[in-house]
Amino acid sequence: MGGDRAPAVEVEGAVAAAREGGVEVLLVGKRDGIERELRRCGVTVRDGRAVELPLHVVHAGEVITMDDAPAQAVRRKRDASMRVAADLVARGEASALVSAGNSGAMVACGLFVLRRLKGVDRPGILTTFPTRTGEAVLIDMGANVECKPLHLCQYAVMGACYSKNVVGTWRPRVGLLANASEVHKGTELTRETHRALSAATNLGFHYAGYIEGRDVFSGKVDVVVCDGFSGNLVLKISEGVAETMIAIVKDVVTSTTLGKILALPLLPTLRKLKRRVDYAEWGGAPLLGLRGAAIICHGGSNAKAIKNALLGAERFASRDLIGSLQRALADHEALFETARAEGPRLTREGDEVAATSAPA
DSSP states (O other): OOSTTTTHHHHHHHHHHHHHHOOOEEEEEOHHHHHHHHHHTTOOEETTEESSSSEEEEEOOBOOOTTSOHHHHHHHOTTBHHHHHHHHHHTTSSSEEEEOSOHHHHHHHIIIIIOBOTTOSSOEEEEEEEOSSSEEEEEOSSSOSSOOHHHHHHHHHHHHHHIIIIIOOSSOEEEEEOSSSSTTOSOHHHHHHHHHHHHOOSOSSEEEEEEOGGGTTTTSOSEEEOOHHHHHHHHHHHHHHHHHHHHHHHHHHTTSHHHHHHHGGGHHHHHHHHHHHOGGGTOOEEEESBSSEEEEOOTTOOHHHHHHHHHHHHHHHHTTHHHHHHHHHHHTHHHHHHHHHHSOOOOHHHHHHHTTOOOO
């Protein structure tokens, strides 16, 4: 119920995921509006269930809006669609939570309802993006704008685990985003994090040191680690650059009749390029570090993005990624002890307040 065009695109995406991927979906929100959209998509509904597809409607009378304070809304609006959906996952009645609503509220649902994995101080939002050599991940992209070395070290472990188990990277190369490659540069946060990662032994990944912004999409590393403020800037700038470049190519090609003729053989390649940089192809961004699977979608997601987010959520749940994350965190406790020494650790209560601050 929280996306820019909710619930129309959410329902349309769910119908596509059920038809194309056989995903069973619980559509949580205001029943009348959801059932109306289902009928618009040609789906027959009886007693809150789709007749032909594995779709079920779960009524929730309230909605968390983009203007709501995340933590307060999650605590007070217990009948809000996002809170009801999170409760379903927490009780084991659903395998994953997918939402295009208030991302701060999604983080709050993760903290207060799904709860953290043991060894995680702050969950991080991870995104997958194309590089020249394949596919890489970035964490954090907006959950926490202010981080400590401990948090970035935990992101490194979780990002590497995701790259290994979902992307299929044998031994992920992890880079720390900084403004230069020299170790004496960067901020106090990056320098302290670099010292902790460099001193660690028996890592389940290869730590590649600092990575500059220009190398993020080069394929130099498989995992990019940063605080949520920097990660969100990287994400939004890259989206803008990709959209602008596609528009420039289109304008140049269609500006003359000769250009249109010469472009015909290139159309398949251009369409392939557009798919590679289209955020809708990647669906949503997992919020890692929780006891349940949670996928955050762009507020402006279309039906295709929602469909791919639901397909991704099913893969997340079916591969026991949460179990893999918990084991990876336990294996790197020595690294986290070193990182704690590099910077003061916030209280649990302080974490819960600060971690709901930034929209993705």
